[in-house]
Amino acid sequence: MPQDVPKTSPFRPADREARKLARDLIAAARFASLGVLDPETGHPSVTRIALGPGPQGELLTLVSGLAAHTTALRTDPRAGLLIGEPGPRGDPLTHPRLSLQIEARPVHRDELRFPSMRDRWLADHPKSALYIDLPDFLFFELRPLSGALNGGFGRAWRLGPEDLT
Template sequence: MTEKKKDVLRETDEEARALARKLVRAARYAAIAVIDAETGHPNASRVLTGTDIDGVPVILISALAPHMAALRADPRASLLFGEVGKGDPLAHARITLKCEAREIARDGEDHARIRRRFVTRHPKSKLYVDFPDFAFFRLEPVSASLNGGFGRAYAMTADDLVISSPASEALARIEESAVAHMNSDHKEAADLYARAYGKSKKEGWVIIGLDAAGIDLANGDEIMRIDLPEVISSGDGLRQALSDFLQRAREIT
């Protein structure tokens, strides 16, 4: 009698989804693997990353980079997210995304939105973002493998990672002004969010992004992702969601 092989994968739950989203949306960079256009061999490199309004990873690369030609020839790619810390590097959480890359045309609304969000996250990229040989790509997830540490492996779908909300389009139009308003008229909000929900003891946090599922904060080179309790379902709901979230942060701290 053949013994049934034990399934090493855990059932994907909301805790796993939250960890996966945090690994992707709080990242400043990732390792990318593409298929070399000339040899067919895997080609790995490091890229700066951001996210689009729906949580899809985006990258900015130069035509001088071999992965530009690779993605144009074959859009299949993988991204590896996850920071290492003290001790065994394999004990720290990481996630691999299998993606389909889509190049973003310069003359569309998608490019303007992605450019704004990316430069806000990576201010130094403003020096070269408009060079003619640079291009943005959306790395649209097909599936993912999350390793949350020893004995915590999960198989994930695109739906586990991408923000699905009818409010995303409306939020994309108001995000820039909403971020500016929060950082100028409610300067204390970012520090309160970071302290209450991210357990940060630092001061000087600023909001760098808003979407239907949460808030992106930055403090120097550190980025923090804070998820809202519920996904916003309409553009009109952003103000109330941020206000309620801030009030709760004050109560916690």
């Protein structure tokens, strides 16, 4: 009979390096993969979304009310977000990426903070000027609850919300 192998976590404790890497990934991201639960089937669904910082440093996405992921977020605000892209060379799995568990909260046009969010968004995403003022578009604030940071082979951390903002 094989001996029991002690179970050890592959995750390191959050430290300065992990916090900086996670925050840098978030700050640089202009798109991400969003995972939601389809309200009709309960199955996971993944889509690509635009992403960017708000005027207070909050994490935002601008979405159409007609999109399936918007319906999903309105039904269940829990979601997953994957940030980070492979570099031009090497194994894609050696490049840093951050998987976040988030809570999405809608920000509607009549909220006082909407105009400043709109201005900041357009500064980072100028092409969205074509649709940002259409009546079905709204922001979701994506509040990180926890994160799993993979900094490359053998470098993984679990992060809390305080590590990510």
